[in-house]
Amino acid sequence: MITLISGTNREGSNTLKLTKYYHRQLLEKGFESEIISLCDLPNDLISTDLYGKRSKAFQSIQDKITVSSKFIFLIPEYNGSFPGILKTFIDACAFPDSFYGKKVALVGLSSGKYGNVRGIEHFTGICHYINMHVLPLRIHIPNIGKEFDENGNLCMEDTLKFTAQQIDRFIEF
Numbered sequence: 001m002i003t004l005i006s007g008t009n010r011e012g013s014n015t016l017k018l019t020k021y022y023h024r025q026l027l028e029k030g031f032e033s034e035i036i037s038l039c040d041l042p043n044d045l046i047s048t049d050l051y052g053k054r055s056k057a058f059q060s061i062q063d064k065i066t067v068s069s070k071f072i073f074l075i076p077e078y079n080g081s082f083p084g085i086l087k088t089f090i091d092a093c094a095f096p097d098s099f100y101g102k103k104v105a106l107v108g109l110s111s112g113k114y115g116n117v118r119g120i121e122h123f124t125g126i127c128h129y130i131n132m133h134v135l136p137l138r139i140h141i142p143n144i145g146k147e148f149d150e151n152g153n154l155c156m157e158d159t160l161k162f163t164a165q166q167i168d169r170f171i172e173f
């Protein structure tokens with residue numbers, strides 16, 4: 001199973017929009033996937049799941065992670081890196097079984113002009129620590145506010161080309 005992680009809990013985020021786009025593209029290529037949005041994390045995560053007191057609300061998320069063998073993390077740039085909630089989520093997941101030996105593709109986005117290059121680099125380090133295999137083709141999408149059409153689809157030629165290439169390589173990976 002492929003799981004797409006929308007890497008922020010900000011309501012109305014561009015990250016979730018992009019995650020849904022990836023979901024639709026995978027489906028068009030014949031692959032089912034599941035979306036986990038960090039908006040769905042339980043509010044008491046930091047006093048329960050973060051240090052091992054597993055909550056019912058998180059258990060259903062953990063179950064999806066456990067059965068998944070491939071992940072795409074879509075990660076916005078917050079203060080020059082990935083969002084703190086994403087690291088909190090990783091820390092709350094069962095270690096090491098959640099991600100050990102599994103495959104991952106990374107997509108960075110930002111409203112500024114760097115497309116979260118640094119945050120994706122930081123997160124790649126974490127992926128290696130938790131023993132994930134990272135798809136070498138990592139995508140960075142700057143100026144995200146200008147990327148979507150009215151249906152929430154990407155519409156810029158280069159971005160369409162590179163995201164399609166990443167999805168194809170991820171399917172083969």
Ligand SMILES: Cc1cc2nc3c(=O)[nH]c(=O)nc-3n(C[C@H](O)[C@H](O)[C@H](O)COP(=O)(O)O)c2cc1C
Pocket residue numbers: 008010012013014015016076077078079080081109110111112113114115144145
């Ligand atoms: C807390 C916070 C910090 C941010 N820091 C940056 C930043 O360092 N560089 C940048 O280009 N955009 C930054 N942004 C803007 C995001 O890149 C922008 O909101 C974009 O749409 C992707 O995030 P989203 O999924 O929350 O929409 C920041 C946004 C938030 C909420």
